[in-house]
Amino acid sequence: MSGAGSSAEGQVHEPSQSAEMRVLIGDASSDLSMKLDLIHAKPDSWVKLELGGKSASSIPGAQKLNLGKYQHLDQTRIKGNKALGFDFDKIDPAGSEVLTQGITEVRQTGEGTYAGTLDVSKAAEAGSVDQSVITALGPQAKSVPFTAKLDPQGRLSEMVVQIPAAGQNAAQDIKVTYSDYGNAAAAQKPPADQVVEAPKEFYNLFN
Numbered sequence: 001m002s003g004a005g006s007s008a009e010g011q012v013h014e015p016s017q018s019a020e021m022r023v024l025i026g027d028a029s030s031d032l033s034m035k036l037d038l039i040h041a042k043p044d045s046w047v048k049l050e051l052g053g054k055s056a057s058s059i060p061g062a063q064k065l066n067l068g069k070y071q072h073l074d075q076t077r078i079k080g081n082k083a084l085g086f087d088f089d090k091i092d093p094a095g096s097e098v099l100t101q102g103i104t105e106v107r108q109t110g111e112g113t114y115a116g117t118l119d120v121s122k123a124a125e126a127g128s129v130d131q132s133v134i135t136a137l138g139p140q141a142k143s144v145p146f147t148a149k150l151d152p153q154g155r156l157s158e159m160v161v162q163i164p165a166a167g168q169n170a171a172q173d174i175k176v177t178y179s180d181y182g183n184a185a186a187a188q189k190p191p192a193d194q195v196v197e198a199p200k201e202f203y204n205l206f207n
Helices: 093-100 124-125 131-142 198-207
Strands: 008-012 018-025 035-043 044-054 069-074 103-110 113-118 144-150 158-164 173-176 196-198
Touching: 008 093, 093 158, 093 173, 124 158, 131 144
Parallel strands: 069 196
Antiparallel strands: 008 018, 018 035, 035 044, 044 069, 103 113, 113 144, 144 158, 158 173
């Protein structure tokens, strides 16, 4: 998934109830950037956090966060957090299923290709668009253009939501792609000597 100043990639292995995700929020030019290396193996989750940007050192407890180790997460403290959590009871990486529930119009444009509009207010629940962007869109949020592609087996392979400019926010595309269905491997848990418990400063940063 890419767009909205962030990108993410990973794999989900349903048989073992495990997943690996790499998330980048911001870039080298940002005041603050975050690189998250996440491993989920139900019921546990771990994250290795790397902070960057000129504002990184001013974050409370920053020296406890940039550890170069995996921090074990308390599931009760990240429940519902789209960046940190993973729901193996309702697997929807990148929130595409939630987005499709907001489709208001769709038409086939070719073999396995589609276009239409959707109510992007669903995107906040999906975790792909910040609520402030949706609020700035106002009535436009009810009818935002999108395109989608299916693979030869009829499975979603790409979805692009074209967010128009609104308020202080520039126009942007949110792009989600899926590939290698059935080829994922079980995620490997981090070695015990590379794991620490996440400190309260970590939860304060994301809550």
